[in-house]
Amino acid sequence: MKNIELLRFITAGSVDDGKSTLIGRLLHDSKSIFEDQLCAIEKTTKRRGLEGVDLSLLTDGLQAEREQGITIDVAYRYFATPKRKFIIADTPGHEQYTRNMVTGASTANLAIILIDARRGVLTQTRRHAYLASLVGIPHLVVAVNKMDLVGYSKEVFESIVGDFGEFASGLNLRNIIPIPISALSGDNVVERGSSMPWYEGETLLEVLENIEIDHDINMEDFRFPVQWICRPQTEEWRDFRGYMGRIESGSLRIGDEVTVLPSGRTSRVRAISTFDGDLIEAVAPQSVTLLLEDEIDISRGDMIVKSENRPDLSKEFEAMLCWLSEDRLDVRRRYLIKHTTKTARIMIDRIACRVNVNTLEQESGVEVLSMNDIARVGFKVQQALASDSYSKNRATGSFIVIDEATNNTVAAGMMI
Amino acid sequence: MGNLHIISRRLTHLDVLESEAIHILREVAAECANPSLLFSGGKDSIVLLRLAEKAFRPAKFPFPLLHIDTGHNFLEVIDFRNRRALELGERLIVRSMEESIRQKRVILKHPDQSRNAFQSVTLLDAIAEFRFDACIGGARRDEEKARAKERIFSFRDEFGQWDPKNQRPELWDLYNTRVHPGENIRVFPISNWTEMDIWQYIAREKLEIPSIYFAHRRKVIRRGDSLLPVSHLVRPLEHEKIEELSVRFRTVGDMTCTCPVESNASTLEDIIVETATTRVTERGATRMDDQTSDASMELRKKEGYF
Ligand SMILES: Nc1nc2c(ncn2[C@@H]2O[C@H](COP(=O)(O)OP(=O)(O)OP(=O)(O)O)[C@@H](O)[C@H]2O)c(=O)[nH]1
Ligand SMILES: [Mg+2]
Numbered sequence: 090m091k092n093i094e095l096l097r098f099i100t101a102g103s104v105d106d107g108k109s110t111l112i113g114r115l116l117h118d119s120k121s122i123f124e125d126q127l128c129a130i131e132k133t134t135k136r137r138g139l140e141g142v143d144l145s146l147l148t149d150g151l152q153a154e155r156e157q158g159i160t161i162d163v164a165y166r167y168f169a170t171p172k173r174k175f176i177i178a179d180t181p182g183h184e185q186y187t188r189n190m191v192t193g194a195s196t197a198n199l200a201i202i203l204i205d206a207r208r209g210v211l212t213q214t215r216r217h218a219y220l221a222s223l224v225g226i227p228h229l230v231v232a233v234n235k236m237d238l239v240g241y242s243k244e245v246f247e248s249i250v251g252d253f254g255e256f257a258s259g260l261n262l263r264n265i266i267p268i269p270i271s272a273l274s275g276d277n278v279v280e281r282g283s284s285m286p287w288y289e290g291e292t293l294l295e296v297l298e299n300i301e302i303d304h305d306i307n308m309e310d311f312r313f314p315v316q317w318i319c320r321p322q323t324e325e326w327r328d329f330r331g332y333m334g335r336i337e338s339g340s341l342r343i344g345d346e347v348t349v350l351p352s353g354r355t356s357r358v359r360a361i362s363t364f365d366g367d368l369i370e371a372v373a374p375q376s377v378t379l380l381l382e383d384e385i386d387i388s389r390g391d392m393i394v395k396s397e398n399r400p401d402l403s404k405e406f407e408a409m410l411c412w413l414s415e416d417r418l419d420v421r422r423r424y425l426i427k428h429t430t431k432t433a434r435i436m437i438d439r440i441a442c443r444v445n446v447n448t449l450e451q452e453s454g455v456e457v458l459s460m461n462d463i464a465r466v467g468f469k470v471q472q473a474l475a476s477d478s479y480s481k482n483r484a485t486g487s488f489i490v491i492d493e494a495t496n497n498t499v500a501a502g503m504m505i
Numbered sequence: 506m507g508n509l510h511i512i513s514r515r516l517t518h519l520d521v522l523e524s525e526a527i528h529i530l531r532e533v534a535a536e537c538a539n540p541s542l543l544f545s546g547g548k549d550s551i552v553l554l555r556l557a558e559k560a561f562r563p564a565k566f567p568f569p570l571l572h573i574d575t576g577h578n579f580l581e582v583i584d585f586r587n588r589r590a591l592e593l594g595e596r597l598i599v600r601s602m603e604e605s606i607r608q609k610r611v612i613l614k615h616p617d618q619s620r621n622a623f624q625s626v627t628l629l630d631a632i633a634e635f636r637f638d639a640c641i642g643g644a645r646r647d648e649e650k651a652r653a654k655e656r657i658f659s660f661r662d663e664f665g666q667w668d669p670k671n672q673r674p675e676l677w678d679l680y681n682t683r684v685h686p687g688e689n690i691r692v693f694p695i696s697n698w699t700e701m702d703i704w705q706y707i708a709r710e711k712l713e714i715p716s717i718y719f720a721h722r723r724k725v726i727r728r729g730d731s732l733l734p735v736s737h738l739v740r741p742l743e744h745e746k747i748e749e750l751s752v753r754f755r756t757v758g759d760m761t762c763t764c765p766v767e768s769n770a771s772t773l774e775d776i777i778v779e780t781a782t783t784r785v786t787e788r789g790a791t792r793m794d795d796q797t798s799d800a801s802m803e804l805r806k807k808e809g810y811f
Contacts, residue, residue, distance in 0.1 A: 095518040123786040150650025151669050152803060161670055164653045165646045167699045174518050176697055188674045192656075195676040316531040321564040329563060335528045364559040375516070376527035376560070389535050413674050427679050430535070489679045496683040501676045 096302060097176045099163075099193045101221065102203035103213035104182040107234040109160055111203065111272035111293075112179045113144025118279035119294060121168035122147065144272075148179040161186055163193040172298040182213055187220075187461045188413035191501055194220055195487070198302050199228040201293070202253075206239045206269075210252045216446040216461075218253070222260040223409060223463065223503065225483060228300055229257075230266045232293065237271040241284045259449045261480075264300075268293055306373055307482050311339030312400065313393040314429035314485075319378055331362060331378035332387055334430070337484035339395075340372040341379075346396040349387050350475040355396055356381040390431035392475040392485075400475045400485055407441070407505045408488075409479075410458070410466045414499035416492065418458035424499070428474050428488035435490070439467035465505070479503035519706055523556065526694035528678060529657060530560040533639055533692050534567040536682040540639035540692075544570040544597070546578075546586035547757045548714055549643030549695060552703055554593065555710055556694060569596040571640070573628045576603045577738060577759040585715040600631040625810045629665040632689055639682070639690045647699045648788055651803035657696045663687040667806045700755070700787050701780050708773040718776070720753045720768045731764040755787050 100108035116122050130146040133155065137143075148164040149155055160181040168175050178193030194200065200221040204214055221229055231253055239245045246269040257265060268277055269288055276282035279294045291299070319331035341347075345358045360380040361368040371377045379393060387393075394400060412418055418437060426435045442451040443464040451465070458464055479486030490500035516524075533540050542557060544550045557566050570590055574583070590597035605627045606613065613623070632640065646653045656672050658680045673681055684690055695703075707714060724735040726745045732752060733739050738761050741747055752765035753776070766785075770776045802810075 095521055124784045125786055147650075148653070150653050150803070153670055162654050162672055164650070165697070166653065167647045167697070169699075169701070189672075192674045192676060196678070316528070317535050317561075319561065319564050323563075326563045333531055333560070335524060364562050372516070374521060374524050376524040376531075427681065430532075483677065487677045487679065489674075489676055489681060491681055491683060493683075496681070496685060498674045498676070498681045501674065 094302065095174050095176065096199065096297060096300075097178070097197045098199040098201060098297065099178040099180050099190075099197045099226075100201045100203060101180050101190055101194070101217040102182055102201075103205070103208070103211045103217075104159065106182060106203040106205045106208075106214075107145075107272040108182060108201075108203050109145035109148045109164075109179055110143075111201070111232065111234065111270070111278065112166060112177055113147040114272045114275055114278045115177075115294065116147060116166065116168055117144060118275055119168060119170060159183060162189045170294070170298060175297065182217075184213060184216070184461060187216065188411075190217060191220060191224070191411055191413065194224045194226060195501065197224075197226050198305050199230065199297070199300065200226045201230040201232050203232050203234045203272075204249055204253070206233050206235045206242075206245055206249065209249050210256060212447055214253070215256055218257060218262075219260060219444070219446050219449070219463070220411070222257075222262050223411070225479065225503075227305055228264045228266070228302075229262050230268060230293065230296060233267065233269045234272050236269045236276065236285065237274050241269075241271075241276075243269075243285075243287045246288075256449075266290075266296055268296070307338035307484075308373065309339055310398055310400070310477065310482060311341050311345075311395045312337045312477075312482065312485050313341070313379065314431070315387055315389055315391045315393060316430050317389060318387070329380075330384070331380055332393065333376075333378045334393075335376045336371055336373040337429070338373045338482055339398075340370060341395070342370045343368075347381070347393050348396045348399060349385060350392045350394060350399070351402055351473045352386065352391070354383075354385045356383040356385055358382075390429075392429060394475070400477045400482075402473050402475050404470050404473050405467070406470070406474070406476070407465065407467050408502045409505065410437070410464050410490070410503075411501045412458040412460060412462045412464070412499065413501060414492065414497060415460050416495075416499065418500070420456075423493075425491040425493055426468075426470060426474075426488050426502075427491060428476065429485060431472075431474060432491075433474070434471040435468050437466050437468040437490070441465040441467060466502075476504050478505055519702060519709060522695070522698055522702060523559065523706070525678070525697065526553075526556045527560040529680070529692065529694040530557055530641065532680050532682065533641060534561070536680075537639035537690065539635070539637055540568040540641060541571040541598070541635065541637045542566070542568050542641040543643070544572055544586065544590070545643075545757075546572075546582040546589070546715060547643070548703055548707065548718060549645065551589070551712055551714055552695060552698075552706055553641065553643045554589065555706075555712055558593070566593075566595050568641070569598050571598045571600070571631060571635075571637075573624050573631065574599050574601040574603075575624060575759050576601055577761055579715070579717055579757055579760060581715045581717050582757050585713075589713075598631070598635070600627050600634075602627050605630065625665065625805065625808050628810075632665070637689065638684055639692055641692045641694065643695055644693050645698050645700075645703075646693075646696050648786075649802045651806055655693065655696070655806075657693055658682060659691045659693065660684070661689045661691060665689065666808065667691075669803065669807070701777070704773065704777050704780050708777065715757065717754045717757060717765075720751050720771045720775075722749055723752050723765060724749050725752060725765065732767070733764055734760065736760050
């Protein structure tokens with residue numbers, strides 16, 4: 090089978106900047122819309138007394154979204170070109186639904202931040218750009234949309250790109266690509282169109298197809314959080330004891346010396362087993378079963394690493410926290426943390442500073458965190474966690490916070 | 506120990522999707538007290554079973570298989586379901602709608618009515634009977650616009666209801682599996698797979714599938730844009746005539762509302778070629794029950810349907 094890469098991307102930006110319309114346009118012009126889907130949205134558009142087809146209806150699939158003409162939660166869409174397969178997450182622009190934007194962003198390789206050419210850079214544009222940099226999305230496309238409404242003006246485009254660049258210089262974004270587009274008429278989305286001859290860069294689809302994503306996964310540091318212990322205890326497999334999990338980063342070979350954290354016990358890799366046979370070497374993100382030479386006590390939540398390359402082991406952490414819940418953070422309460430495959434109690438007892446998403450200023454002296462706040466916090470965990478900084482390793486640097494009373498996910502965190 | 510393989514090649518998109526699904530299955534096994542896996546004998550759940558083998562062998566699955574039998578299933582599919590469960594040596598629980606109808610838990614307007622929408626009642630009863638806190642299903646986001654909105658771990662309240670406006674955030678692949686007693690999580694390990702991925706995976710893994718997925722001659726009736734399969738449940742109306750065509754099924758569900766498409770695809774390779782060029786979605790072509798209104802899937806899901 091041909092080796093096709095998978096690119097995950099999101100659309101983000103302020104309310105009504107045209108995110109859903111853009112996805113619709115991308116699917117439509119790349120011939121990824123099916124006849125019955127087109128038929129259905131034509132009917133809905135007509136029923137509302139509107140002209141043509143409203144392409145945003147392709148992703149706004151919930152009744153409430155269609156009634157209100159807004160996106161409430163992430164919609165996932167899939168399409169493929171001969172070059173790549175794509176998973177798109179269309180995220181909502183409304184501030185109220187920021188947590189759904191973060192949900193989409195957390196697994197993306199690339200973000201398209203839309204800006205309405207008439208309105209320029211808004212608070213929500215900044216918030217989403219900041220969140221994209223915070224969750225470490227390596228590539229950012231700045232799509233200045235609705236160019237048809239500003240006479241396809243080069244000056245408008247350049248001034249918005251300038252404004253955005255000024256704000257983004259304070260962010261940690263590796264790669265920023267500006268494109269002027271019209272999601273409504275399709276210019277520079279899949280087809281170049283003839284309205285903006287002054288733009289010589291790639292179209293959006295060309296960027297999506299060609300951008301390099303090989304280096305987005307950490308291939309240096311072997312990290313294997315244990316998910317599940319396999320002990321068949323049948324006649325045939327009497328002594329089998331396999332440690333099942335997914336290689337989150339790096340690679341491993343038979344014979345490598347490994348250390349189990351937090352216990353610190355060491356052993357060697359006897360076999361790397363899969364349903365399809367044993368392997369000599371395995372790489373992230375493969376799911377495998379490890380067999381070790383020695384009988385050591387290992388359970389779910391432990392992490393197997395190479396002895397010469399260990400993560401930090403600690404009970405106290407500093408992290409960036411996105412508070413997602415309508416209930417505020419209570420610094421006197423205990424919460425649960427889920428980090429890799431481990432769940433433990435934590436106390437978030439210090440708010441070092443809160444980030445003002447408009448100015449990127451760090452505000453100190455903050456006592457509470459409310460929904461959508463982003464802050465640097467200190468916390469203590471009841472058991473030691475093996476972790477890396479998020480900037481080095483997404484998988485071992487990320488965590489969620491759960492409120493035991495409601496069982497809700499109340500925050501997303503990134504180790505510093 | 507068999508032959509050793511070296512990973513010289515880069516991982517393909519199917520490898521990545523497979524590994525994601527295995528990871529999800531192991532998370533359910535580790536964190537949920539009493540999960541089950543919904544197995545219908547259809548292509549998506551056949552893929553799920555292979556993924557479960559990859560996730561847990563050489564041990565047994567840490568959950569039973571569960572089928573909600575509408576009583577309107579194709580015989581080939583039920584045979585296949587039984588045989589596959591036996592081959593795998595896994596426990597299969599079947600709960601039937603016939604029983605729910607006998608107990609007046611489900612009341613039909615007329616006996617041949619499509620039973621798809623009523624499956625939720627039998628499913629929720631089975632969940633209560635066995636106290637399942639998680640049900641693993643083979644739904645995919647590319648199937649339908651309401652499904653496109655759903656989380657991989659989709660929380661249901663004590664009435665089995667989905668609240669699409671208030672879903673839990675789902676970050677990275679750190680899944681929050683916690684529920685209070687009586688509540689339930691639906692887990693969709695192949696959320697990110699497309700119909701094409703499924704066919705390519707079935708071909709790659711050489712999975713056996715029920716024969717009705719391949720082109721065969723069948724008596725059908727044209728109704729609207731659909732071809733209805735003639736059976737003891739579906740008879741022609743007065744002005745309709747029966748035709749015999751070469752067809753295959755893209756999905757297999759309730760016989761009264763699952764329609765085949767015209768096709769000569771007799772091998773997996775043929776099906777993959779057809780899937781690449783089709784202009785109609787999987788459910789659009791084949792499910793009468795999704796065509797009744799713009800939001801039929803969302804409404805059914807809110808009531809506890811998969
Ligand atoms: N003239 C013009 N209108 C556009 C363009 N793109 C989108 N629109 C219109 O802008 C409005 C909002 O579009 P949506 O795609 O729903 O916006 P959104 O960013 O997805 O909004 P939320 O998801 O609710 O944040 C709709 O009326 C679109 O038709 C464009 O390029 N030109
Ligand atoms: Mg939208």
